Amino acid sequence: MTYPDSNGYFGIFGGMFVPETLVNALTELEEAYNYFLHHDTMQNQLNELLHHYAGRPTPLYFAQRLSKQTGVQLYFKREDLLHTGAHKLNNTLGQGLLTQFMGKKRIIAETGAGQHGVATATVAALLGLECTIYMGQVDIERQMPNVKRMKLLGAEVIPVTSGSQTLKDAINEALRDWVRNVKTTHYLLGSVSGPHPFPTIVRDFQKVIGSETKQQFQALYGTLPDYCVACVGGGSNAAGFFYDFIGSTVGCIGVEAAGKGLFPGGHCASLTLGTPGILHGSLSYLLQTSDGQVMDVYSISAGLDYPGVGPEHSFWKESNAVHYVTCTDEQALKACITLTQTEGIIPALESSHALGYILCNSQKFNGSNVIINLSGRGDKDLDTILKEVKL
Amino acid sequence: MKYNGFYLVGNYPDEETFLQAATIGLHYFDFMEVGLPFSDPIADGPVLASASHKALQNGVTTDNVLNNIKKIKDYIINNNYNKKIYIMTYANKVYHTTIDRTIALFADSGVDGIILADVPYKESARFKQYTDIYHLDYIHFITPESTHTQIQQVCADANGFIYAISMRGTTGNTLTLDNTIIDILQLTKQYAKIPVVLGFGIQNNHDVQQALHYTDGFIIGTALEKKLEEGLNEYKQFINQLQAHSG
Ligand SMILES: Cc1ncc(COP(=O)(O)O)c(C=O)c1O
Numbered sequence: 001m002t003y004p005d006s007n008g009y010f011g012i013f014g015g016m017f018v019p020e021t022l023v024n025a026l027t028e029l030e031e032a033y034n035y036f037l038h039h040d041t042m043q044n045q046l047n048e049l050l051h052h053y054a055g056r057p058t059p060l061y062f063a064q065r066l067s068k069q070t071g072v073q074l075y076f077k078r079e080d081l082l083h084t085g086a087h088k089l090n091n092t093l094g095q096g097l098l099t100q101f102m103g104k105k106r107i108i109a110e111t112g113a114g115q116h117g118v119a120t121a122t123v124a125a126l127l128g129l130e131c132t133i134y135m136g137q138v139d140i141e142r143q144m145p146n147v148k149r150m151k152l153l154g155a156e157v158i159p160v161t162s163g164s165q166t167l168k169d170a171i172n173e174a175l176r177d178w179v180r181n182v183k184t185t186h187y188l189l190g191s192v193s194g195p196h197p198f199p200t201i202v203r204d205f206q207k208v209i210g211s212e213t214k215q216q217f218q219a220l221y222g223t224l225p226d227y228c229v230a231c232v233g234g235g236s237n238a239a240g241f242f243y244d245f246i247g248s249t250v251g252c253i254g255v256e257a258a259g260k261g262l263f264p265g266g267h268c269a270s271l272t273l274g275t276p277g278i279l280h281g282s283l284s285y286l287l288q289t290s291d292g293q294v295m296d297v298y299s300i301s302a303g304l305d306y307p308g309v310g311p312e313h314s315f316w317k318e319s320n321a322v323h324y325v326t327c328t329d330e331q332a333l334k335a336c337i338t339l340t341q342t343e344g345i346i347p348a349l350e351s352s353h354a355l356g357y358i359l360c361n362s363q364k365f366n367g368s369n370v371i372i373n374l375s376g377r378g379d380k381d382l383d384t385i386l387k388e389v390k391l
Numbered sequence: 392m393k394y395n396g397f398y399l400v401g402n403y404p405d406e407e408t409f410l411q412a413a414t415i416g417l418h419y420f421d422f423m424e425v426g427l428p429f430s431d432p433i434a435d436g437p438v439l440a441s442a443s444h445k446a447l448q449n450g451v452t453t454d455n456v457l458n459n460i461k462k463i464k465d466y467i468i469n470n471n472y473n474k475k476i477y478i479m480t481y482a483n484k485v486y487h488t489t490i491d492r493t494i495a496l497f498a499d500s501g502v503d504g505i506i507l508a509d510v511p512y513k514e515s516a517r518f519k520q521y522t523d524i525y526h527l528d529y530i531h532f533i534t535p536e537s538t539h540t541q542i543q544q545v546c547a548d549a550n551g552f553i554y555a556i557s558m559r560g561t562t563g564n565t566l567t568l569d570n571t572i573i574d575i576l577q578l579t580k581q582y583a584k585i586p587v588v589l590g591f592g593i594q595n596n597h598d599v600q601q602a603l604h605y606t607d608g609f610i611i612g613t614a615l616e617k618k619l620e621e622g623l624n625e626y627k628q629f630i631n632q633l634q635a636h637s638g
Binding site for chain 2: 019286
């Protein structure tokens, strides 16, 4: 059985919980996507762009010094080397071409860390589309380099000042824009969250991360790795990385942000501490109060600072296909600095959570082959990182 | 059959004002929609979204809204009114402790039906299953995007009334009835066996006249909530002159 089912459900999770006005647009998107999937010319166009424009395949790098230090055989899938500096471009190139195919001229997107916003603005420039990005005011302040990049690329960046002024509220505003402009606009959603068919489309466009990794590792050793580890915000880099390993001998580990600690308001570990709920179009694990309100959440990393998670991750959690764990701000920052100073790679704070978990538990993984998805580079986070370390 | 409704955010701006505003509204309107505040109201524009957020900051919960709905229901019964109360909210508010339990609580407080802003027809079955058990109405939507087949489906399944959304947009926008929506309203009227009520964007007498030209009634929300934020007198005057113009 492949998921989702024809109604967009992964087991009990998923669905299409949106205002009635958006339903036909989502159906149209699903049809366009199915056509796109089986259309040779369009697939070739996407593959050409992924190769010549984005720089795929990205390297699989063995970190010799860090491996020696930790006793774990550590590999990094280098999505940080993809054009624009994160895995997000895999998805925006795909959905950008879909937008053209549907004859729409305008794209909108939400962004937290700004990486999805930059990747969307980039594709808008490349394909000649009008582009509006919604971003929480709190995130604008902590990811300023990306705000400037988006503007330089020609996108309009709209600050969102309602609610917690982070990713969740940016999605609310993007959805409101989409309801108003659904005839002309495609909502280029940036993670495996949201209503059906987004969780499937985004996962599929990100699957390339895991399928390349599998080939690269097999070419080297003729076997599979022991573990694949990725950070989980909405869950797109993790879903794309894990997908080809689900059901194999490989242990898939998703790392959520434990922020300042696992108390209410201190973290955003939806799968670890949430309960099933409905937010932004899908039924999935959600951090919520006893009265059914979405909880305030926190992470040092803007890309993980979100109370929900994509529905397929909830399904993988319940079916034990993936193991979900957490990493605090402090552990992530420490991992970020360790990788920088041991291997000369400055990782994004999001990706640093995946490494942070392994570094804190290196005993458990002693001697194992562990591949970490380095979902993005850390240039955007320099201000935050430098606040924490004295140079 | 005339069927006009008004929307107020539950227990906002405070419980006393909310209760008074409810009784004033019920003199004139046929039904009341009580907004059960949710933290992420994606179908609402700035006025109602901000009212919901303030309500939550003031500590509004499902329980204390239902308590006041009980009082409003008593008021309706004591005055021998034939008027209905609907709860309008978002899916998670009904889903989070189990749909069965929430709908049972709603029914117990005397609510006549529910309206879920982020539940489209294709996801409605899991909710309608329980509104049927507790004999509550489940309200479906018609929108400018609805196809002929969808309109037929909704009209066949609907109970209570049919909520026609006037525009592609959130609450609080300006009403413009273009040809697409007029065609859709006429088609809906043709198939509907219950009242068709136009909502989103109704702000003044002119909008009311337009709505009543094509449908059985209108729902007014944002414009009324704004008046209530000015004060109960402004709110009352606004309703009085709506009444004078729409009979
Ligand atoms: C580098 C990087 N990694 C991870 C994420 C988290 O998103 P997801 O969980 O969808 O991969 C983001 C989001 O902005 C990001 O920029």
